[in-house]
Amino acid sequence: MKEYLGILIIILLSSLVAILIVGISYFLGERKPKKVKLLPYECGMTTIGPSRRRISVKYYIFAMLFLIFDIEVLFMYPWAVITKDLKLFGFVEMFIFIVILLIGYFYVWRKGALEWE
Amino acid sequence: MAEIVFKWIVFFIASILSIFSSVMMVTRKNPVHSALWLVVTFISLAVLYFLLNATFIAISQVIVYAGAIMMLFLFVIMLIHLEKGPEEIGKMTVSRIFAVVLTVLLFVEILVGVYFYRAWTVKPEPMPFGDPKTVGKLLYTKYLFPFEIASVLLLVGIIGAVVLAKRRKM
Amino acid sequence: METLYFLIEVLIKNVVVIAVLMFFAAYLTLIERKVLARIQIRYGPNRAGPFGILQPIADGIKSFFKEEIIPENADKPLYVIAPMIVITAAISMAAVIPFGDKLVLFGREIKLVIADVDVGLLYLFAMASLGEYGVVLGGWSSGNKYGVLGSLRAAAQMISYEVSLGLAIIGVLILSGSMNLREIVNAQKEMWFIVYQPFAFILYMICAFAELNRAPFDMPEAESELACGFNIEYSSMKFALFFFAEYTHMLAVAALATTLFLGGWHGPYLPGTLWFLIKVFLIVFVFIWVRATYPRLRYDQIMKLGWKVLFPLTILNLIVTAFFVTVR
Numbered sequence: 001m002k003e004y005l006g007i008l009i010i011i012l013l014s015s016l017v018a019i020l021i022v023g024i025s026y027f028l029g030e031r032k033p034k035k036v037k038l039l040p041y042e043c044g045m046t047t048i049g050p051s052r053r054r055i056s057v058k059y060y061i062f063a064m065l066f067l068i069f070d071i072e073v074l075f076m077y078p079w080a081v082i083t084k085d086l087k088l089f090g091f092v093e094m095f096i097f098i099v100i101l102l103i104g105y106f107y108v109w110r111k112g113a114l115e116w117e
Numbered sequence: 118m119a120e121i122v123f124k125w126i127v128f129f130i131a132s133i134l135s136i137f138s139s140v141m142m143v144t145r146k147n148p149v150h151s152a153l154w155l156v157v158t159f160i161s162l163a164v165l166y167f168l169l170n171a172t173f174i175a176i177s178q179v180i181v182y183a184g185a186i187m188m189l190f191l192f193v194i195m196l197i198h199l200e201k202g203p204e205e206i207g208k209m210t211v212s213r214i215f216a217v218v219l220t221v222l223l224f225v226e227i228l229v230g231v232y233f234y235r236a237w238t239v240k241p242e243p244m245p246f247g248d249p250k251t252v253g254k255l256l257y258t259k260y261l262f263p264f265e266i267a268s269v270l271l272l273v274g275i276i277g278a279v280v281l282a283k284r285r286k287m
Numbered sequence: 288m289e290t291l292y293f294l295i296e297v298l299i300k301n302v303v304v305i306a307v308l309m310f311f312a313a314y315l316t317l318i319e320r321k322v323l324a325r326i327q328i329r330y331g332p333n334r335a336g337p338f339g340i341l342q343p344i345a346d347g348i349k350s351f352f353k354e355e356i357i358p359e360n361a362d363k364p365l366y367v368i369a370p371m372i373v374i375t376a377a378i379s380m381a382a383v384i385p386f387g388d389k390l391v392l393f394g395r396e397i398k399l400v401i402a403d404v405d406v407g408l409l410y411l412f413a414m415a416s417l418g419e420y421g422v423v424l425g426g427w428s429s430g431n432k433y434g435v436l437g438s439l440r441a442a443a444q445m446i447s448y449e450v451s452l453g454l455a456i457i458g459v460l461i462l463s464g465s466m467n468l469r470e471i472v473n474a475q476k477e478m479w480f481i482v483y484q485p486f487a488f489i490l491y492m493i494c495a496f497a498e499l500n501r502a503p504f505d506m507p508e509a510e511s512e513l514a515c516g517f518n519i520e521y522s523s524m525k526f527a528l529f530f531f532a533e534y535t536h537m538l539a540v541a542a543l544a545t546t547l548f549l550g551g552w553h554g555p556y557l558p559g560t561l562w563f564l565i566k567v568f569l570i571v572f573v574f575i576w577v578r579a580t581y582p583r584l585r586y587d588q589i590m591k592l593g594w595k596v597l598f599p600l601t602i603l604n605l606i607v608t609a610f611f612v613t614v615r
Contacts, residue, residue: 002120002290004167006402007382007410008299014378018371018528025524029355034319038359040431041519052427052435054198056166057282059443062590063189064278066446068271068600070185073453074177076605077266077409078253080460082309090257092614093265097592098602100268104275105598113279114594116587118288149365149427157418176409184416188446191423195439248405249466 061113072101128168129243135161148194152187166258292395300401308381312534313343319575326579329392344525345422353523358430359519365428368530370521375512377527377535380388380414383407385469387552387560399552399560400469407468408460411543415498417446418536426517426527437516438588441500447593448497454601455490458483458608466568472551479550483594486604488548490597492573497539497593499533502578 029033052060078095083090134159142154142180185243256264317332317339322332332339357366387399404410419442426438460466462483463474474480499506505531517527545551545566552559554566582590 001170002293003223003402003404004172005294006301007379007404009297009377010305010382010401011379013305014229016374017305017373018374020352021374021524021528022367022371025351025353026355028351029353029523031354033454036304037356038121039357040360040429041284043435052195052198053193057196059192059439060189060196061278061282062443062447063185063192063273064282065594066450067181067185067189067244069450070446070453071181072271073457074180074409074452075264076454076457077466078173078518079459080385080457080609081178081464081466082253082257083612084464085254085463086257086613087160088613091118091330091609093257093261094609095606097268098606099267100272101275102602103547104272105226108275108279109595111279111283114591116590147362149362151423153365153424160417172404172406173409176413178408179413180409184413185446188416188419188423188442191420192439194441195427195435196434201553218581228544250405 031088058116065108068104069101072097124168127164130188131161131164131168135165149191150207151196152190155190156183166247169247173247173249173252175247289349294395294396296395300397300399304381304386304401305378306536308378309531310549311538313347313529315534315538315571316346316530318571319578322575323579324574326576329335333413334391342605346578350524350527353379355523355525356520357519360430362430364502365424366520366527369421369428370525371421372424372530373418373532374416374535376418376421377532377539378538380411380536381542382541383410383468383547384550385472385492387558393414398469402611403469405465405467408456408466408471411539412449415536416446416449418532421523421529422517425521429520434513434517443516444457444497444500444504444506444589445520445588445589448494448597451593451597451601452491452494453500454598454605455494456547457605458487461605461608461612468546468551472546472553475550476553479546479548482609484548484604486600487608488544490571490604491544491548493597494593495544495573496574496577499537499540499574501537501574503581503584504589505578505583506589508548523545536543537571537574538567541574544570548571591603 003011079086079090079094083094086093138157138161139152142151145151150287159178163175163178163183166172166178168196292360299402304607321331324410332342333346333434335341357363367458382401383404385398385400385403388517413487422445423438423442426436426441459471460478463471465474487574496502500506518526520531545563548567549568549570552563554562
């Protein structure tokens with residue numbers, strides 16, 4: 001258990017480094033804010049409309065696919081480390097798992113959801 | 118001895134943080150901020166799992182909940198674009214009264230549960246208990262059927278996502 | 288007393304690793320510029336010090352003194368936190384990577400890795416997925432159309448390739464039977480895993496390019512259409528942090544490739560840590576070389592490659608590997 005101490009410490013130290021770097025540059029850098037300077041950058045043109053608009057639904061589809069396949073991959077990790085012990089039995093059960101998921105994958109493909117239009 | 122004290126301190130910080138961040142998550146007006154506080158909640162829950170020696174579950178919590186699901190939430194928030202929160206704050210609708218009653222009931226239930234169950238007497242299992250190999254050995258022999266069912270569930274999830282989001286071709 | 292010594296040991300390892308990592312990441316900017324310049328028959332930066340060797344330091348000092356602009360419709364707390372998230376996640380990834388075997392100092396046997404844990408590989412993925420928040424928030428919080436678009440593209444691309452990346456390395460896990468990176472390296476004492484898993488290595492490298500948002504998959508920061516991508520509104524050290532995190536992440540991905548496929552610290556004659564660094568920088572060189580060679584892909588092509596080509600190939604590789612290991 002104490003091996004995890006290193007992870008705790010590196011996260012604390014690296015966030016300390018991040019805070020220090022941002023903090024130091026906050027004090028060192030000069031600041032002369034102007035109205036024009038603080039506008040969003042759009043290649044020098046005056047900005048048109050709101051900056052944060054509604055985004056396309058395609059991002060949602062890909063996030064959803066990622067979520068599902070990510071869980072699938074996560075299921076495979078504990079299997080992968082003991083495949084040698086499980087022998088053919090383990091292979092067959094994972095094969096069934098993968099085949100069921102491939103059905104879903106090909107369904108998504110056929111429906112054209114993997115297409116970025 | 119030092120290790121136990123240290124674990125106590127970590128447990129204390131993580132549990133306070135998880136409560137604080139979930140309160141923050143509920144009270145923020147900006148939905149993106151809420152989503153981020155929820156990420157903090159998930160990460161502090163992962164720390165609690167770590168303290169119970171369930172390392173695989175802890176890391177899965179971070180990868181699946183804090184990583185994948187919250188990324189999906191962020192996309193959805195940006196998709197429907199809720200810049201302004203609901204306007205009628207302070208109105209007493211039926212559903213709100215119902216929600217308050219339900220919350221109080223659940224809270225009382227937790228208190229009763231804690232009082233009778235005495236969760237603090239439960240000790241975490243010894244070390245080789247929650248690591249990937251042990252989880253794998255159990256999952257792929259004893260709990261094989263739930264595992265295969267999970268794949269069917271995921272299949273349903275895939276189909277659901279596509280049906281919801283994909284326009285039907287005319 | 289033993290606990291105290293252990294704490295001191297971990298602290299020293301942490302400080303050394305973070306310092307060395309930041310030094311390498313800073314100099315990687317110079318290396319990249321130099322190599323790119325030489326490939327394009329230019330000299331590259333050569334004014335600050337001999338051969339431009341002081342260039343990263345000059346860049347760093349300059350960034351510290353630059354004006355800090357926070358745009359008026361930025362979400363201020365998130366705007367400040369986003370680069371911090373990215374750099375914290377990128378540096379923390381170094382915790383589980385073994386950079387050498389063992390060292391005996393003052394009668395103590397010191398493992399040359401910060402945290403020798405059983406879930407090392409998963410920890411790397413967790414950190415990588417947390418780092419994506421920095422990218423998404425950086426673009427979203429700055430309140431700029433290009434920024435939002437760039438960050439969403441970056442996030443969608445990273446998550447698409449993360450699945451294939453995760454699948455590509457399962458073959459290695461099957462062969463080594465562990466997720467502890469030290470044990471994976473030790474399993475490669477006789478033969479590197481690249482010999483058994485050549486396709487997995489190639490697939491891993493392709494996914495790594497996309498995961499890092501580097502050329503030929505650098506669509507999120509396509510200069511010609513998005514101006515700069517998610518970090519468009521950032522200035523001074525906050526911009527530098529994004530840049531810095533990118534190089535730190537690159538080192539981490541290269542180190543992971545070394546650990547999983549190229550036998551980590553194993554190698555004849557030279558000390559282990561040196562071998563490890565040589566292999567890491569060879570892979571980093573490949574990253575730079577590819578950037579100088581290949582044109583950028585279109586965004587729909589990137590997504591197509593990720594989901595329709597790499598994903599089935601990694602699954603195939605996984606099934607074949609598992610079959611041969613279990614049948615034998």
